[in-house]
Amino acid sequence: MSHRPHDEPTAVYRLYDATGVLLYVGASWNPEFRWEQHRTRKHWAHLVALRTEEWHPDRPSALAAEKAAIATEKPVYDNSWRHSQTGDRPEWLDPGGKQTVIYGLTSEIDAGRYAVGHVLxxxxxxxxxxxxxxxxxxxxxxxxxxxxLKLWYHGRYRVLASRPSLN
Known part of the structure; x- marks a missing residue:
């Protein structure tokens, strides 16, 4: 919950993939800052190719427009399930991307790119x-x-071994 005034101009922003598929609809006073949060926190952020902004005179009108856009435009990563008892929670993880990271890091560790103790x-x-x-x-x-790897501290992992265990 923000402590900013409700009469401040607020944008409804839409995030699209490279083929024009609507991925997400949100509202913010600072869409650029909000995008940076999405970019580092959302599993689907790497799919975003275009962001549009539609400015409203105040936060209540922007939130109403956001709600209507989600209901009618059906973005792929729709958060409206948070506000209803019947909504299905969307998949939050990119399984293909996860496997890419596992394969890539395992190969790099196996090849000696990261020594035991290195922090990732x-x-x-x-x-x-x-x-x-x-x-x-x-x-x-x-x-x-x-x-x-071993979780070391808030998103930091230490390399424990140069090869995966076989058990």
Whole structure:
């Protein structure tokens, strides 16, 4: 919940993929800042190719427009399920991206690119493999189960082994 005034101009923004598919609709006083949050936190952020903004004179009118847009335009990553008892929670993870991170990091560790003890962070790993931080984190958690990494501190993992365990 924001403490900003409700009479401040607010944008309804839409995020599209390269083929024009609507991925997400949101509302914000600062869509650029909000995009940066999505870019680092959402598993689907790497799919975004276009952002549009539609400005409204105040927050209540923007929130009404956002709600109507979600209901009629049906974005792929629709958050309206949070506000209803019947909505299905969308898949939050990019399974293909997760496997890309697991394969890529495992290969790099196996090849000696990272020494035991080296620290890897979910944000930079996600950017390098073109996935969201959540997807990189999920991949790195799975690599922890395989004995390659250990969660060290808030999104930072230490390399534990130079090869995956066979158990």
């Amino acid at each position: 962070q979910t944000g930079p790993v996600g950017r390098r493999f073109g996935v969201a931080r959540a997807t990189a984190s999920s991949a790195m958690n799975e690599m922890t189960d395989r004995g390659l």
